[in-house]
Amino acid sequence: xxxxxxxxxxxxxxxxxxxxxxxxSLAAGQALILxxxxxxxxxxxxxxxxxxxxxxxxRIAMPDDAVAYAAHADGLKTALTVTENLRxxxxxxxxxxxxxxxxxxxxxxxxxxxxxxxxxxxxxRLGLARLxxxxxxxxxxxxxTVSLDTASVARFATAVRDHLAxxxxxxxxxxxxxxxxxxxxxxxxxxxxxxxxxxxxxxFNEAFA
Amino acid sequence: MVxxxxxxxxxxxxxxxGGFGLAVAFFLILCALVPFGVGPDTGALRPIGPGILWxxxxxxxxxxxxxxxxxxxxxxxxxxxxxxxIPLEGVVAVKALAHWITSGLPLIVAAPVFGLLLHLPGAATxxxxxxxxxxxxxxxxxxxxxAAITVxxxxxxxxLSLLVLPLYIPTLIFGTEVVRRGAEGGDPATxxxxxxxxxxxxxxxxxxxxxxxxxxxxx
Numbered sequence: 361x362x363x364x365x366x367x368x369x370x371x372x373x374x375x376x377x378x379x380x381x382x383x384x385s386l387a388a389g390q391a392l393i394l395x396x397x398x399x400x401x402x403x404x405x406x407x408x409x410x411x412x413x414x415x416x417x418x419r420i421a422m423p424d425d426a427v428a429y430a431a432h433a434d435g436l437k438t439a440l441t442v443t444e445n446l447r448x449x450x451x452x453x454x455x456x457x458x459x460x461x462x463x464x465x466x467x468x469x470x471x472x473x474x475x476x477x478x479x480x481x482x483x484x485r486l487g488l489a490r491l492x493x494x495x496x497x498x499x500x501x502x503x504x505t506v507s508l509d510t511a512s513v514a515r516f517a518t519a520v521r522d523h524l525a526x527x528x529x530x531x532x533x534x535x536x537x538x539x540x541x542x543x544x545x546x547x548x549x550x551x552x553x554x555x556x557x558x559x560x561x562x563x564f565n566e567a568f569a
Numbered sequence: 570m571v572x573x574x575x576x577x578x579x580x581x582x583x584x585x586x587g588g589f590g591l592a593v594a595f596f597l598i599l600c601a602l603v604p605f606g607v608g609p610d611t612g613a614l615r616p617i618g619p620g621i622l623w624x625x626x627x628x629x630x631x632x633x634x635x636x637x638x639x640x641x642x643x644x645x646x647x648x649x650x651x652x653x654x655i656p657l658e659g660v661v662a663v664k665a666l667a668h669w670i671t672s673g674l675p676l677i678v679a680a681p682v683f684g685l686l687l688h689l690p691g692a693a694t695x696x697x698x699x700x701x702x703x704x705x706x707x708x709x710x711x712x713x714x715x716a717a718i719t720v721x722x723x724x725x726x727x728x729l730s731l732l733v734l735p736l737y738i739p740t741l742i743f744g745t746e747v748v749r750r751g752a753e754g755g756d757p758a759t760x761x762x763x764x765x766x767x768x769x770x771x772x773x774x775x776x777x778x779x780x781x782x783x784x785x786x787x788x
Binding site for chain 1: 570572573574577580581584585586587641643644645646648649650651652653654655787788
């Protein structure tokens with residue numbers, strides 16, 4: 361079963377085409393890693409696939425309500441505790457498994473600590489634990505391992521492996537080797553947009569797209 | 570799901586740095602300052618009381634508007650909420666409701682006391698409460714629209730005030746008229762109906778406009 365099909369996709373950032381002609385598909389149990397130099401448009405591509413901005417061209421097909429997106433910012437409320445933060449997202453997404461997620465990301469000892477008192481790596485672990493409680497099939501991850509130590513990267517890799525084994529899929533932009541099997545790498549460098557192609561038909565107002 | 574968002578916003582508002590009670594404190598200071606400015610005699614205060622109370626409520630409401638979406642935008646929650654199963658229109662409505670509960674509702678509770686400071690006649694107090702109860706939801710909802718438009722901007726608060734205050738004019742006119750007629754023993758039914766109509770229209774239409782503005786700002 362294909363969880364994500366992307367055909368001839370072009371995305372734009374700030375009115376400039378970033379990458380174009382991106383085509384791939386992702387089936388259950390598969391992971392795809394996006395590589396490419398800084399600024400080529402990995403984040404823009406992931407945001408477009410997550411549905412946060414419209415594509416310039418091409419087609420994205422996926423089942424309804426499949427995506428869990430994790431960006432550079434973890435979306436944590438510093439005034440709430442670790443458990444409260446996690447429970448909020450579980451309730452919003454109608455998922456569960458709070459305990460399992462806390463164990464998987466080694467957050468049990470921090471359960472009652474306010475998120476304001478977490479280190480950068482601990483915040484990231486909480487942000488990744490959020491993925492586990494969404495119950496979504498398709499994870500879209502933007503540099504998920506930033507500020508994680510080696511042990512935490514290993515924990516995260518295990519979580520991804522379990523997710524894939526349970527019939528999920530993951531699309532991520534990362535430069536770290538997670539040691540996953542069945543992982544494909546898509547290098548975006550050859551897909552860099554050719555300069556001079558307008559992102560919109562003439563006279564089209566971007567604000568009303 | 571929607572309740573979880575409301576619960577979280579209320580919890581955040583009442584914890585440290587949440588700004589709960591700020592609106593009431595501002596309202597109190599404003600109402601306490603007016604007698605110093607225009608003199609404490611009843612003859613001077615009574616005619617301007619309804620207007621001062623409503624303008625005060627309006628400005629107090631304005632204080633916390635920029636927090637509705639800006640904080641969620643800064644910490645990345647907005648992106649995650651946009652991919653959540655709740656439609657953005659629902660997010661807007663719930664956040665406006667949370668804003669009303671944390672800043673509008675305390676104003677309504679405190680308004681009778683502040684009415685005394687401005688020598689508002691006793692007969693007008695029920696009408697003051699009723700007009701605020703009917704009118705302030707529109708203030709929160711219109712404010713959410715302004716907040717959605719200015720969400721990505723640095724120092725968007727001032728622009729937000731400039732955008733939102735003109736939209737408050739109809740509510741201000743009819744809200745003040747209800748209290749004035751209540752104070753003078755007239756029939757407040759007509760302005761009350763207009764006030765209710767404005768609020769109903771705003772609640773029905775604005776979530777869609779605000780959600781559209783958020784979608785543009787998320788890109």
